[in-house]
Amino acid sequence: MPFRIGIIGAGWYGCHLAASFASLGFEVKVFDRHDGLMREASGNNQFRLHLGFHYARHHGTRLQSRDGFQRFLARYPTLSAEVADNIYAVPRQTSLLDFSTYKLVMAASGIDFVEMPKAHPALANIEGCLQTRERVILLHRARAMFEEALSGSLALGQDITALTQQDRHASIDGERFDYVVDATWGQFRPLPIDVYFEPTLLLYYEAQGPQPAITLVDGPLASVYPTEDPAVFTLSSVPHTPLGRCATAAQAHALRAGVDRALVARKRAAMEAQIRHNIPAFSDMFRFLGAQLAIKTKPVGQYDDRSCYVFRDRRVFTVMSGKIDTIFFATEQILSMIEGDHVAPLAGAETSRLRDSIILPE
Ligand SMILES: Cc1cc2nc3c(=O)[nH]c(=O)nc-3n(C[C@H](O)[C@H](O)[C@H](O)COP(=O)(O)OP(=O)(O)OC[C@H]3O[C@@H](n4cnc5c(N)ncnc54)[C@H](O)[C@@H]3O)c2cc1C
Secondary structure, X not given: OOOEEEEEOOOHHHHHHHHHHHHOOOEEEXXXXXXXXXXXXXXXXXXXXXOOOOOOOOHHHHHHXXXXXXXXXXXXOOOEEEOOOEEEEEEOXXXXXXXXXXXHHXXXXXXXXXXXXXXXXXXXXXXEEEEOOOXXXXXXXXXXXXXXXXXXXXXXXXXXXXXXXXXXXXXXXXXXXXXXXXXXXXXXXXXXXXXXXXXEEEEEEEEOOOOOEEEXXXXXXXXXXXXXXXXXXXXXXXXXXXXXXXXXXXXXXXXXXXXXXXXXXXXXXXXXXXXXXXXXXXXXXXXXXXXXXXXXXXXXXXXXXXXXXEEEEOOEEEEEOOOHHHHHHHHHHHHHHHHHHOOOOOOHHHHOHHHHHOOOOO
């Protein structure tokens, strides 16, 4: 049965959900307050197609990443690229886990890696290194692909203010749909779990010659990772990338709007000092270009949970995004619940047929 589905949010989640529903014959309409696709977190992140190496402390996140990685490659084969030299390094003393424990956790999760016989020459104070096949997501190709796939279904430049529910419908700013998905990463409707909003700052650098991707794990550490332009890298730091912890999305937007050059300079000094502890020649290897701002929604808790959750309130689904690789989980959850609404219940006579096949031998 072809349903009409309205989606609020044109980030990775809204776009992927819309394309998936459209391919099943559903009519979709995607609303976003921006004039283009993926203008918030989906267009301003580290663009890593995760395999699970970041999440030594959360089993569910590792499994969702490991599976999501394969599915992303199958579904969107042209939207990511290989990162040639991709290293996860466990530093001495500052990591929350020792190298052997880290390695065991990854191996037990079925995630492929190669242990490097010795640390990369650019690294210092390292206990051990793994080499991985993680990839980078190609943002501009993704935007172009979804613009084409969803043309005719996009309602951009619309800041949605009202979502109401009727008997078997829900309405977005007065327009009726059979189902609605809130794909705003918790910014439009409150999520039914405890979350906070974290404005973030990543730094961009130009690599001076070919450089490896280096991620220091596990805990409050830093990483440098290429973008879709192999010469341009992002520097991210667990303690310094966050700009604050906000109870509401509005507070996070206000904090982000207040970022000025002086703050970027302070953050840059802190992030570079941190990464030089393990990459001493960082400033010779990378030239500073500028900053990138976004807002993250995070569950309250210390486990580093970045799994995806889907919640349902009658005709409205709300998605708590994990990472980009978890888009498939959201689609499946929503489709299975819609399907469940339309499976006819079995008549009483049919359910009792089992009894006919029960025998009691002489
Ligand atoms: C610094 C940083 C680094 C990250 N690094 C990675 C990484 O390397 N790999 C990875 O997989 N993930 C990473 N992530 C996480 C990833 O960015 C998110 O999981 C993903 O982008 C979430 O997508 P989304 O579609 O749910 O949200 P968003 O991309 O935020 O999209 C939500 C959309 O909703 C719209 N919206 C909100 N309210 C309204 C309204 N009232 N009316 C209309 N539109 C509205 C917004 O404009 C926005 O376009 C990172 C995130 C950050 C912030």
